[in-house]
Amino acid sequence: xxxxxxxxxxxxxxxxxxxxxxxxxxxxxxxxxxxxxxxxxxxxxxxxxxxxxxxxxxxxxxxxxxxxxxxxxxxxxxxxxxxxxxxxxxxxxxxxxxxxxxxxxxxxxxxxxxxxxxxxxxxxxxxxxxxxxxxxxxxxxxxxxxxxxxxxxxxxxxxxxxxxxxxxxxxxxxxxxxxxxxxxxxxxxxxxxxxxxxxxxxxxxxxxxxxxxxxxxxxxxxxxxxxxxxxxxxxxxxxxxxxxxx
Numbered sequence: 001x002x003x004x005x006x007x008x009x010x011x012x013x014x015x016x017x018x019x020x021x022x023x024x025x026x027x028x029x030x031x032x033x034x035x036x037x038x039x040x041x042x043x044x045x046x047x048x049x050x051x052x053x054x055x056x057x058x059x060x061x062x063x064x065x066x067x068x069x070x071x072x073x074x075x076x077x078x079x080x081x082x083x084x085x086x087x088x089x090x091x092x093x094x095x096x097x098x099x100x101x102x103x104x105x106x107x108x109x110x111x112x113x114x115x116x117x118x119x120x121x122x123x124x125x126x127x128x129x130x131x132x133x134x135x136x137x138x139x140x141x142x143x144x145x146x147x148x149x150x151x152x153x154x155x156x157x158x159x160x161x162x163x164x165x166x167x168x169x170x171x172x173x174x175x176x177x178x179x180x181x182x183x184x185x186x187x188x189x190x191x192x193x194x195x196x197x198x199x200x201x202x203x204x205x206x207x208x209x210x211x212x213x214x215x216x217x218x219x220x221x222x223x224x225x226x227x228x229x230x231x232x233x234x235x236x237x238x239x240x241x242x243x244x245x246x
Contacts, residue, residue: 004235005236006237008237009045010046012234013050016196017048017049017051018050025056025057027126034125036062037065038064038085043130044130051128067183069104071182075105079170079177098122100118100122119151125194129195129197133204133206136161137186137221144186154180154181157179159174162174190224195228199239200239208233
């Protein structure tokens with residue numbers, strides 16, 4: 001895992017977005033198309049903004065997947081990740097080759113199977129991910145399932161994860177945060193050719209330290225990124241502040 005530390009979230013997003021854009025351009029140049037995964041949440045705002053600013057990416061050749069979605073949450077809800085992506089990305093690049101969003105309003109098992117078949121047919125070139133305050137990767141909360149070969153799975157959200165969503169302002173109270181979600185599995189994320197991990201803010205500092213300095217363990221799900229041969233973790237001075245050596 002390569003670590004890059006910037007001064008602030010804006011610079012982090014700019015650097016991460018540019019790195020991801022270069023990977024997308026290379027994939028398109030080599031084979032005529034690219035498949036990517038986008039993360040959501042407040043940590044990804046600046047990275048997505050920089051991706052959109054990369055005017056020379058031929059989005060007509062890019063197919064999009066995303067990491068997770070709450071079960072039972074309507075697409076009109078402010079916390080819906082489909083809503084997030086539609087408003088912050090898809091509507092601004094309407095000519096994408098393909099868009100494969102997780103529908104949390106249909107049967108979760110059937111939806112997981114549908115998406116699993118799709119992503120198997122579209123090997124991922126670039127995955128944009130983040131790390132949760134509880135160390136989760138996508139919605140794989142600890143103890144995460146490191147063994148399943150299923151690309152998408154139904155997961156239970158732990159209290160720390162749900163409190164993070166509340167703290168970010170997506171829900172009025174903890175009871176309103178769904179208890180289940182559909183998530184891309186850890187093994188599926190690691191199948192991506194390259195991973196761009198954007199993690200700004202002081203509230204993520206302990207999770208960053210655990211991810212980078214602990215041994216790989218499903219109790220700290222994002223430690224799985226250590227196993228990937230081409231993962232770059234973009235931090236700012238706040239999120240890197242707990243690291244033993246910076």
